[in-house]
Amino acid sequence: MTPISQPQQSTAPTATVDLTAQTTDEPLERAKPKVFETRDLAVFYGDFRAVRDVNIAVHQSEITAFIGPSGCGKSTVLRCFNRMNDLIDIARVDGHLTFHGVDLYDKAVNPVEVRRRIGMVFQKPNPFPKSIYENVAYAPRLAGLAKKGSAMDEIVETSLRKAALWDEVKDRQKKSALGLSGGQQQRLCIARALAVNPEVVLMDEPCSALDPIATGRIEDLMEEIKQQYTIIIVTHNMQQAARVSDRCAFFTTEVSETSDTRTGVLVEYDATEKMFSNPSDERTENYVTGRFG
Amino acid sequence: MAITAPEITTDVVRARLQGEKADVSGAAFKDLLVACLAMVLAALIALIASVSGEGIDVLWRRGIVEFMSEPFSIRPQAAGVYQAVVGTVTCAVIVAVFAFPLGLASAIYLEEYASDTFFTRAIDVVIRNLAGVPAVVYGLLGYALFVGGPFKEITGGSSVLSAGLTLSILVLPIVVITSAEAIRAVPSALREGGFGVGATRWEVTRTLVLPNALPGVLTGTILGLARALGEAAPLILVGAATSGFSGGEPGDLTGRFTALPNIIATWSKLPPRNWTGNTQAAILVTLALVLGINAVGIILRNRFEKKK
């Protein structure tokens, strides 16, 4: 049994590399490699254009935050990055979205493979009604990364450690995941996403159902794993975006002039520091200073 | 002119709170509703009483096993329901083998795979309407397909195989509709979790959706099965035997057959003096079977609902 579809030209550190050896204080100006690039990305639900004109580049080992008022299409855009929108019958994606230069919506691209490489954590913790162990082992087993036994045990332990959950659950891995607290469940969902060895983790308002303490732990966790994973997070919490993200995209809604429909639109995309201190668009400034939304 | 306020006493307040006068119409209305339920209950009691009586006597005197292992006979003292029991149980197995997988697969297709197109909406409407087609019409279809039609060579005409297949078609819509409901009740967050870590649609369905929906699916199937086993009309059209016949042994799928509801119908039309006891005994056996299966289904469902 061989692991499936490991990227051949991988320049990544291998399992044995000490990750702490990587430098973390690289300035943003010396931009890291681009993981995603979008050009004129738009999403339609039937005839309704939910969001338009999204032009951004997501960089490796950074946390990119999507902020904006509700209904601005930030979650919709997020779901383009691992083709979750494919699951909605009437959703249609227009424009270009590349992953390391490969068109993610190319006919030859398999959305299942995309989702293995680009994991997702959802707004509400949604662990499977299985044991903690089985939750983490689920995706690696389907992907053929490991069967039962010590190899799988190792994946589960590593993933739970990365999600800072190992110490809390190591003695009750066979217990149902539904018995965990909300914050623990969300970290389990992160472990579940990491277990299948993705490169990117998409987080759709991962803390909106959690209390401040659990939220803090998730934010710490994101900070810890961002060296290894590129993270895109959707949040409606501006402080959170300011705390954790390296870059920030601000979306808002525009009411159409011809009809009474609202379309999400990207207003500004820049380094988080600049977005919160010296935004170039007035609408961004109004939003981050709390004058709107 | 000054309005003099009425003197407020506790009695006055209490009377106000209780209403001006006793609520006669309300009480009468409620009594009427209770009477409706009482009538249902009374009918059920009368029904059970009228089907027991001599039947218990027959089962007691001859022994349940004896009664169930004697074949058709024109002599009431010797007649048993062996072939009918074999026929009904065989039909149950055939229904379980055909209707369950086919119905579940259709439900999975409709709920998990089909996109919302004109075609799938049409299938949905068709299945809903199939569920409302009277049982006797399925008998005609069973006759035209399995007894006198294209599959005659395989089924052997009026056989237990034809009967079982006809009943399978009869319960198929019930299995599809209840399974689809159970599948729809699985939270979509669970599916998203599966898709989000790179599971294929079938993997999500097999490992996440079905384990969650299975109790509901099983309940639907079991209730459908119980209904099918009580049906006599379609089997009359498929040609259930109404008189004594040789054969009807287990495993003989293509020979002549009868089933419990059909034997009840046949015996009901025989002279009451000699046959009432046997008919009631056959009814008791059938009720035990059908209500037993139903009870399993209802218990399963209640457990399922409690868990949710």
Add this chain to the structure above:
Amino acid sequence: MTAISSPTPGPVSLEDLAGDPKRQRVERVVRAVLTVAALTSVLISIAIIYVLFRDAVAFLGSIRLSELNDDVWLPRGGRFGLLSPVLGTLWVTLVAVVIAGPIGLGAAIYLSEYAKPRVRRIVKPIVEILASIPSVVVGFFAIRFIAPEITEKIFSNSPSQNLLVAGIGVGLLTIPLMTSVSEDALRAVPMSLREASSGLGAKKVTTVVRVVVPAAISGLVAGLILSISRAIGETMVVFLAAGGTGTRPDSPLDGGLTITSAMASVASGTDNVVGVGNTFQSIFFLGLVLFLITLSLNVVADRFVRRVRQKY
């Protein structure tokens, strides 16, 4: 085997994202199997319609249409008076609905509006038991209890087996359906409506009769139509208890047959009848008539059910 403990960022090619061919093959096969299964249901309905039309048309081609106007339905004797089974069906359905409609509705209102959860837990299974009793058993009950103990005592001049006896039996069978559809409709009425009514000081009975029942009326009508459809399609009770005479019934106190029981009686002598002219084909004609009636009733009922769903 390499441990999979760290991500593998970096350039990817289109081939990398093509996915595992084996998993995709499984996916395609499963989809194909499921599609075939769903198509089977469609095929079955097409088969039903095809079979009914084919033999019904063949039957109609073998007689003069005026023969359908005969006074008597006696296919073995070559007499095809359609009005006998149609009138019989009407009488039986009427009696059944007169019984099942009010009783079923009353039981539903009680269960939905009055019964405490504990009472409901006991009463609901009783209705469900009634629903699961095979119709042939109710047929036996009709000839051995309803006829001698009820109808013969009231109408002593009528034949023991008649459409009224059958209608009562069918009504009994229909009560659970009426109850469950009506109860669903009543429970779908939002609590806020009830609270608004009692908040204005309305008595419970007023709230139920003036607010809840009108709000649920679409669902209640659907329940009634479904009950009618069910009563029309019921076979065994009528086959056993209605007498089976093929003459036109003038009242429910006459013996008679319905569309369904006429089909069953021709078929219960299958061996003798097959091949004898158009006698057996006649029941396909009856089957088509039955199918079209119940189908239209179900479609109408479905409209009403949908209306309830849209409202709340």
